[in-house]
Amino acid sequence: MASEKLKKCKNCLKTLSIQEFSTYPDKLKNGTSIRRLLGNCKLCVSEKQKQWKAVNKQKVKSYYSDNREKYLANSKAYQKANIARAKALMARARARKIKRIPKWADNEETLQKIIEIYQKATNLTNETGVSYEVDHIIPLMHSDVCGLHIPENLQIITAAENIVKMDTWDGTNNNESWKKEIILLIKNLADKYNV
Numbered sequence: 001m002a003s004e005k006l007k008k009c010k011n012c013l014k015t016l017s018i019q020e021f022s023t024y025p026d027k028l029k030n031g032t033s034i035r036r037l038l039g040n041c042k043l044c045v046s047e048k049q050k051q052w053k054a055v056n057k058q059k060v061k062s063y064y065s066d067n068r069e070k071y072l073a074n075s076k077a078y079q080k081a082n083i084a085r086a087k088a089l090m091a092r093a094r095a096r097k098i099k100r101i102p103k104w105a106d107n108e109e110t111l112q113k114i115i116e117i118y119q120k121a122t123n124l125t126n127e128t129g130v131s132y133e134v135d136h137i138i139p140l141m142h143s144d145v146c147g148l149h150i151p152e153n154l155q156i157i158t159a160a161e162n163i164v165k166m167d168t169w170d171g172t173n174n175n176e177s178w179k180k181e182i183i184l185l186i187k188n189l190a191d192k193y194n195v
């Protein structure tokens with residue numbers, strides 16, 4: 001009968017069966033790893049974890065109550081920053097799919113510039129309560145022209161303006177004829193309702 005392997009716990013100093021100790025993987029230089037026994041027995045480890053959790057729960061609690069305002073402001077700022085980033089990433093994915101990003105513009109630097117534009121639109125929306133969107137001046141998809149997904153081809157317009165503009169193109173680089181369309185629309189509405 002093989003004798004039971006024993007080990008002394010560094011914490012409680014009891015000599016116990018190695019079954020009472022958890023193991024952890026230790027990475028070796030050759031890339032493989034072996035499992036070693038922890039110095040403290042399972043009971044001591046779980047006791048220490050309990051104590052740690054109790055102490056830290058209190059720490060976390062008082063941190064948030066002490067810094068509540070700061071925490072809320074930070075998380076709001078974080079969320080806002082990430083909305084713009086998420087939108088910019090989605091726009092990039094769409095543009096990549098239809099191959100509207102030239103190789104020289106498909107990089108982190110350009111992405112940052114585009115995120116800034118989305119951030120401006122998000123800020124404008126939050127500040128004014130009017131929904132602002134990022135629009136491609138020359139549409140990415142059009143029967144006569146293909147705009148690029150690059151900062152130079154992006155502009156911030158209201159969601160209402162975007163509905164009128166859609167994927168129209170007037171044949172110029174500025175592509176601003178849709179603005180006249182809006183003035184005409186407003187005029188027609190004013191005539192219709194006598195305002």
Ligand SMILES: [Zn+2]
Nearest residue numbers: 009012041044
């Ligand atoms: Zn122990």
